[in-house]
Amino acid sequence: MATNNLKHVGQLINTQRRCVIMFREIPDDVDNCLVVDTDALVDWMHDDVINAVESPGAQASVDFSEFAQRRVFTDGTNMLQSLHARGLLQKQSATNVMMTPNRETQIRLDELNKLIRGETGTAPITESAAPAPVTATTAATGVVDDAQLAQNMLDQAIQYETEAVQLREQAYDLSPELKPRRGRKPGTKVSKAKAPATAAV
Numbered sequence: 001m002a003t004n005n006l007k008h009v010g011q012l013i014n015t016q017r018r019c020v021i022m023f024r025e026i027p028d029d030v031d032n033c034l035v036v037d038t039d040a041l042v043d044w045m046h047d048d049v050i051n052a053v054e055s056p057g058a059q060a061s062v063d064f065s066e067f068a069q070r071r072v073f074t075d076g077t078n079m080l081q082s083l084h085a086r087g088l089l090q091k092q093s094a095t096n097v098m099m100t101p102n103r104e105t106q107i108r109l110d111e112l113n114k115l116i117r118g119e120t121g122t123a124p125i126t127e128s129a130a131p132a133p134v135t136a137t138t139a140a141t142g143v144v145d146d147a148q149l150a151q152n153m154l155d156q157a158i159q160y161e162t163e164a165v166q167l168r169e170q171a172y173d174l175s176p177e178l179k180p181r182r183g184r185k186p187g188t189k190v191s192k193a194k195a196p197a198t199a200a201v
Contacts, residue, residue, distance in 0.1 A: 004102055005101040005102050005105075006053070006054065006059070006101055006102070007053075007058070007059050007061075007064075007101065008020055008021050008022075008053050008058065008059075008063075008064040009021070009053060009099070009100055009101070010035070010097050010098055010099040010100050010109065011097070011098045011100055012035070012037070012092065012096055012097060012098075013095075013096050013097070013098050013108075014096055017037055017039045017040075018037075018038050018039050019035040019036060019037050019038055019039075019090075019092075019097065020035065020036045020038055020049055020050075020053055020064060021033055021034075021035050021063075021064060021097065021099070021109065022034045022035060022036055022063070022064050022065045022068065022080075022083070022089060023063050023064075023065050024062075024063055024094075024109065024112075024113055024116075025094070025113060026091070030094070030113065031093060031094055031095070031110065032091055032092065032093055032094060033091075033092055033093075033094050033097060033109060034065075034089050034090065034091060034092075035089075035090050035092050035097060036049060036083055036088055036089060036090070037088070037090060038050065040088070041088070044073075044074055045073060048073050048074055048079070049079070052064075052067065052068065052071050052079060055067070057070075065080055068080040068083070069081075093110075094108070094109040094110035094113060095108060095109075095110050097109035099112055
């Protein structure tokens, strides 16, 4: 997909290696992020990740993780879970990531995060109120912890459920006739029971 500006892509400043930013911020640790070193991926995995990043769904997501959690690799495995299981999610300082949305534009991730918070009026992400799932990592290895990843996946599921309820209510407000009536499912017909035939005497 050709595009003038591409979200979620950047470069590690200290090594010049290309990367995809999976999570822009970590809960209660907004100075750090989680990235995938795309230069370290095998060819088929690299192509799958780049194709996913360039897709409209990923470009519409605040964090690439939101889309990666619903995407599968060529081998049929979940993209986010597979990258985690293979130890390919790296914790990096936001000051060490240069976002490169196009060939002419560069901005450090920490500066971009500040701009986003300033434009949207949102506070830094915390564990108790994260608008999008953000995983934490172990300080020693930089590898995502299973329990933390699972908890963030559950948090995302709850967020989706809440959004689904809100969208459903908005749809019913716009078109009340679509709202299911209590007692029976919409579109079902109540059949009248026929009286048993009287046997001839």
